[in-house]
Amino acid sequence: MSSATERVLRDIAREREAQDALFGQQDLPNGTGPEFDGDATDYADAYRAECDKAFAMGAGTYRHIFMEEVFEALAESDPVKLRAELVQAVAVGVKWIEGIDRRTPRE
Template sequence: MSTPFDAVLAQIRAERDYQDRVYGEQHLPDGAGTAHRQWQASNSKVQRNIAIGRDELTWTHLLEERTDRALASTTDDMLFDRLVKVAAVSIAWAEDLLSRERSGVTA
């Protein structure tokens, strides 16, 4: 039996195949590490912590904070590590959506 994780990875693989067909292999500038991106990462972390303190944390807070931290990265190694974290949070959120569908629970 397929798990939500397996289902999400299958969808990701299909999307990456589509992107490769449409756009081909891409090599673009990162655009990360700017002062604005670093400010945004700091702000997202504050917003996430406020949400935690109010017991109002959402997937949006988590993904936004992880994404902003990735975009604030100043080295390739740091960017890679943080993009993996963005992907992991995205997958966890997608798994949660699938598990809600299967159980009939809504957020």
């Protein structure tokens, strides 16, 4: 694991600790899948198409990839598949943060 990834994951761990300190442990429902949002699959398909189109035009961004992964997660109701989609979304988020850190000096 690169030092950049380790730094981002430490930041995320600190944020998680702050969330627990503020809200305590939360065991909320997932709120995903067609039973919660009948349009979730349509949104996932739309963002996938938007992402493919943007990259085909040479205009793809982290936003395109991240939103595609997020909406794929929101469309998923199977817990195993949902977890895999969330891991993908968070990994893209970490990669995005690493890109920001490379372009922006940190204090």
